[in-house]
Amino acid sequence: MSERLQIDLINEVSVRVAEHSVPLVSSRKTVALMAYLALTGQPHRREHLCELFFPDTNDPKGSLRWSLTKLRQALNTHDACLQTPGATVLIDTDLIELDVHYVQAVHDAAAPSGVDLLRAAELLSFKPLMGLELARNDDYGLWLMGEREQLHSLRPRIFQTLVTTDGVSDQDAVKWLRRWLRLDPYSHEAPRLLSQKLIDLGLQDEAAKVTRDYAALMGDDAVRVTRRVPPEPVRARQSIGFCNASDGVKIAYATVGSGPPLVKAANWLNHLELDWESPIWADMFRALAADHTFVRYDERGNGLSDWDVPEISFPAFLEDLETVVDHLGLTRFPLLGLSQGCAVSIEYSVRHPEKVSAMILIGGYAAGWRIGLSPEECEQREAVLTLTRHGWGTSNPAYRHIFSQTFMPNADSERLAWFDDFQRRTTSPQNAVRFQEAFGDIDIRHLLPEVQVPTLVIHARDDQRIPLRCGRELAANIPNAELVTLESQSHIILGDEPAWQVCMNEISRFLAKHASADGQN
Known part of the structure; x- marks a missing residue:
């Protein structure tokens, strides 16, 4: 046979x-x-x-x-x-x-082996069924979401059984519980089991932090963890839709939460489903959605939006933002920009000052790498373009790892591996090159003095991707802008960095002070 x-x-x-x-x-x-x-x-x-x-x-x-x-x-x-x-x-x-079928069988088995549990947990450690999205097939997309939810539902039993299996050390159990908590931040069992395991290891301070973080996320429901009453799972759900730009490109957008809208401009790279449950952005996005109707979108060329597009350029990025805002009928809102999304946000606010109540710019710049970097740095970026052309779509993560290390120099290997894989699955090699070339030509320095909206500029002091001087340039030339410098090397501030909480506190303070009360859609 x-x-x-x-x-x-x-x-x-x-x-x-x-x-x-x-x-x-x-x-x-x-x-x-x-x-x-x-x-x-x-x-x-x-x-x-x-x-x-x-x-x-x-x-x-x-x-x-x-x-x-x-x-x-x-x-x-x-x-x-x-x-x-x-x-x-x-x-x-x-x-x-x-x-x-293998993972389902492991889940359903009465006494699965440690080897099978380990393999199943590894398979469920990433966003499942990636690379199968079709932007113009809404019925198929709904089916695919249902299949993903089914796989998500297998995680609790597999992870919980794994960490209680004979032969799994306490240290490995903590590793798997931390991973489970990152994958399912609204799980009730993961923080309870992690806290107890940390206490068993004598790590009371870490256990207390897990409990505090869970309480801050869940509010009054968190008391059930200490009572060991397992409630029904609670998960914030986002709604994904599509709209068309003027050239016919289909743009995917997502809304989640309730309250006044907060719009995030797209950045390198995005995927509405992966971003929302990622170990990279999930902490920030869920915090922002707690008090707002949080609006995100995948700009053309990546994520759930159309990949085969006639143009990837700064004007097209701006039109993608305008398309989503107009489609949703938003009239006034604060605007959040990350990295090159800051330049898009700035030009949008200058074109539409009546719509933008406040602007938050994190890790941004006004001039792209061909304009704002030294000849040596430009030469390095050109070399990266060559590597991207030839190696982006391969199974070897070395090409994409170049980006991961500069975005998050202090991230653990698990999150670096996730980001490597995320980038490969989020866009094609050709589009990865087109994005980088478009970013290199951005120049909105002349628009900075024209910004009329309250602006908060946040930048990591030792950002390895975008130097602090770029953030200072934004703050110095935007009228009355505030500058907050974070003690970090990261371009993407991770949820377990001390700088992350500083960043979120500053955003909350700024929005409470400046976000317009009439910001309803």
């Missing part, structure tokens, strides 16, 4: 037999079709598949036939996994090994 085909979908889409990789066509829709057939494990009418995957093509039946031909070439070299009886299509799941 031949080896069964292994299809992996959770972290990185791949097909292999034994240890030999099976090449897949680069078509995103074809790969998504394979995932849909494998995960559903049942026959589907061709008409249904055409409607789900090819609604915007001139010849959906022809597109489906082409995709099925490519899938047969990849999947049917050993067994007839892909079958097309009559007018239906299916992947026979009895002939394949699927990582999603």
